[in-house]
Every structure is written in C-alpha cells, then in structure tokens.
Amino acid sequence: MSKSTDQPTRKKGSVEKAPVPHMYEASTRGIRVRVAADYREDQSSPDENHFVWSYSIEIINDGSEPVQLKTRLWRITDALGRTEEVRGPGVVGQTPLIQPGESFSYTSGCPLKTPQGIMVGSYQMSDEKGRLFDVAIPAFSLDSPFARRSLN
Numbered sequence: 307m308s309k310s311t312d313q314p315t316r317k318k319g320s321v322e323k324a325p326v327p328h329m330y331e332a333s334t335r336g337i338r339v340r341v342a343a344d345y346r347e348d349q350s351s352p353d354e355n356h357f358v359w360s361y362s363i364e365i366i367n368d369g370s371e372p373v374q375l376k377t378r379l380w381r382i383t384d385a386l387g388r389t390e391e392v393r394g395p396g397v398v399g400q401t402p403l404i405q406p407g408e409s410f411s412y413t414s415g416c417p418l419k420t421p422q423g424i425m426v427g428s429y430q431m432s433d434e435k436g437r438l439f440d441v442a443i444p445a446f447s448l449d450s451p452f453a454r455r456s457l458n
Contacts, residue, residue, distance in 0.1 A: 332444035336369030337404075337431065339443050345450045346415070352452050355419045359448045363397075365429070365441075366409040373431045374403045375410070376438065380427040385420035385453070397429075422453035 330341040342362050349358040367373055380392040395401065402410040416425060426445035432438050 330444040330446040332442040333368070334441040335439060336367065337373060337441045338364075338366040338368055339429070339441060340364040340366070341444060341446045343425075343446050343448055345448075347451075349415075350450070352421065352450075356417060357419070357421050357448075357450050357452070358415060358417045359450075360413055360415045361425070361446070362411065362413045363443070364409050364411045365402075365404060367404040367406050370406055371434050372403055372405050373433055375401055375429050376432055377430040378427060379430075380425055380443075382416060382418070383424050384418045385422040416448065418448065421450040423448040 329343070332339050340363065344360050344362075346358040346360055350356055365375065375396060377393065377395055378397055381389055382392065383389045398412045398414060400412075404410050416423075424445055424447055425443075427443040429441045429443065430438055431441050
C-alpha cells in the first residue's frame with residue numbers, strides 16, 4: 307500500500323500552493339492535510355482486477371510550534387466494502403519534523419482489486435513537549451474510468 311513513487315519535499319517560509327490541485331482537505335490543531343488522488347492507468351490491469359492510484363499529500367503546519375509525524379493509520383475500503391487497515395511508523399520511510407509555516411509533501415500509491423474505493427486515516431504527531439495527538443487525513447475517493455457511477 308505505502309510504496310513511495312516520489313521523493314518528499316519541504317517548503318520553508320510561506321506556504322505555497324502545490325502544482326497538483328488538492329481535492330480534499332482537513333485541519334486538526336493547526337495542521338492541515340491536503341490530498342489529491344490520481345488513477346494510474348499505466349500500472350493498472352483492469353482485465354485482471356488490478357487498479358492502482360497514486361496519492362499526493364501535503365502536510366502544512368499552520369500552528370505556532372514544531373510537530374513531528376510519528377505514525378500513520380489508513381483505512382482502505384474497496385467497492386465491495388472490504389476494509390484493510392494499514393499502520394506503521396512515519397511516511398515513505400520518514401518521520402519528518404515540520405516547523406511552523408513549513409510543509410512536508412510526499413506521494414505514495416494504493417492498489418485495489420476493484421475499480422473504485424475510498425481511503426481515510428490519521429497521523430499521530432508529537433508536539434515539542436513530546437505530547438502525542440492525532441491529525442485527521444480527510445476521506446478521499448479512488449475512482450477509475452471503470453467505476454460504475456450512481457446517484458444516491
């Protein structure tokens with residue numbers, strides 16, 4: 307699930323908009339998380355029920371103190387309602403320290419056996435005094451051109 311496809315990046319000073327349009331956003335205790343997902347046709351095999359997405363995440367520290375990302379938790383649900391939980395230290399092999407006014411960005415990927423799904427999760431962060439708190443990762447949709455569309 308958490309196979310990195312790009313290198314993480316940092317921005318100092320004022321937070322600039324990333325070139326990728328972020329379709330989903332959540333904020334917890336001054337930490338903003340932006341997410342954009344992209345279906346990867348070049349890595350998918352619909353005839354074999356193998357669908358792959360990349361997702362880009364930007365974590366922005368709008369707060370007044372540094373925070374460090376310690377762990378991640380993902381809940382990934384496919385179109386048949388099957389849910390998988392993925393937990394682990396850091397992201398893309400890192401536990402970044404994010405200073406006030408800075409951001410940390412990375413790209414990873416997610417394969418599914420269905421043409422549609424949803425991801426949601428959280429990061430566990432620590433403040434400069436070592437206190438742990440959870441930061442919400444907004445739910446975001448994984449949609450391929452093969453997904454059935456329906457109005458509820």
